[in-house]
Amino acid sequence: MKKFYVVVENGARYPMKQWLRDNPTFIPIGLDASTNTSHELRNGLKKSGWQHTVSETEELLFQQGIEIEEMLENVEIEQEDESPSFALEAHLRDFLAENIGTIRIFNKSLKVFVNQEGKDGIEYPCAVGFIDILAIDDEGNFYVFELKRSRGSDKVVGQLTRYMGWVASTIGKDKKVNGVIVANTIDDKLRYASSVIPNVSLFEYQLEFHLKEADKIKIS
16 A cells, blocks of 8 residues: 655655645645545645655655655655565554554663654654654653664665654754664674664564464354
8 A cells, every 4th residue: 555745845755644634724625634535635636736756655745836856856765575475564663663662672661752742753754754663761762763674774774873863953852862673684784784873773573473274164
């Protein structure tokens, strides 16, 4: 299932429905950001003059007045793994967020961050993209989670440090900012790349399911 984002003048992108709810003056006439589907809202924005690009995993709607060619140079469209396991692994973020209290890093228990406006740290928007999960410990220190649904590449370090830098310079001032990479497989490139960055932890996850033969109806 594709995700829908709007891209605004400063290059930041936000989940389309949430952004429209927060900015209702941009909702196309006759539509509602809570009840209409993403496809209906996308079509309404396009009719209003918004430009539109599509990848295998995302659809981007560019605010009117944006030079799309220039903006695309600064917008990263990540291609997710389309392997058969991806459909199951796509729920990794939500599963981790729901069970964040069971994860201990540096012997600290965590909880999902919630800002003063009530926005939680799941797919947390910032000036340089979206943080998969933003968590804090009991002392208010931050943990930036970057999730890879398949094999982790050393490219993920650049994404993670970008988000860590933003947190450290804004909401995380005077607090320790830690990075957490979660992938199905952590390769040596990623191990070497992260080894020289303080406060970065690496985790691998496994998915398991079991089949049990169901009872049959007995016909006498």
